[in-house]
Amino acid sequence: MAMMLPLDLPPPPREPVLPGLTQEEGFITAEEERTLIHGIDGAGLTPFLFQQWTGKRLTKSFGWSYDFQTGKFGPCEPIPDWAMTARTRAARFAGLTPDELEQMLLIRYDPGAGIGWHRDRAAFEHVIGISLGEPATMRFRRRTGTGFSRANAMLAPRSIYHMSGQARYDWEHSIAPMEALRWSITFRSLRKPIL
DSSP states (O other), X not given: OOOOOOTTSOOOOOOOSSTTEEEESSOSOHHHHHHHHHHHHTSOXXXXXXXXXXXXXXXXXXSEEEOTTTOOEEEOSOOOGGGHHHHHHHHHHHTOOGXXXXXXXXXXXXXXXXXXXXXXXXXXXXXXXXXXXXXXXXXXXXXXXXXXXXXEEEEOTTOEEEEOHHHHHTOEEEEOOOSSOEEEEEEEEEOOXXX
């Protein structure tokens, strides 16, 4: 006879899609998700600009910002109070202190919006993302001698992921275009200088 588990237990940990990628579903409640979405929508998001191209997603950075028009990286307005609890919990998930997560990026994906292939800027080290709204597919690829190795990670609503090590540095990632509204909060630590 199968053993019944209480419904309030978190789902068992998922096998990592890639070394250095950790995920957990049900990281926040539906009520917390609504509160975070409200915070994102009230944060003054603007269209993502990359050189002469305007993306379909809306974004805003806090703590530190990279300007894709000028290539400049520097401090910007501080992470707002409404995001501090999420930052503390994201840091705990990644085994970091909240103060180490010095940058926050907010994104709203309207239908058809995604993110092309990239690695996060070299100024950043740990990358922790909280997914809100519709599920998404995070795609990974790594160049091989004959093409690319590929992998996909499903990002469920109210889930969290942490990229470090191989997943962060050896693989590019992208977000497949969305069919419905999705929001995300990405926290990043700054890369420590090598002495």
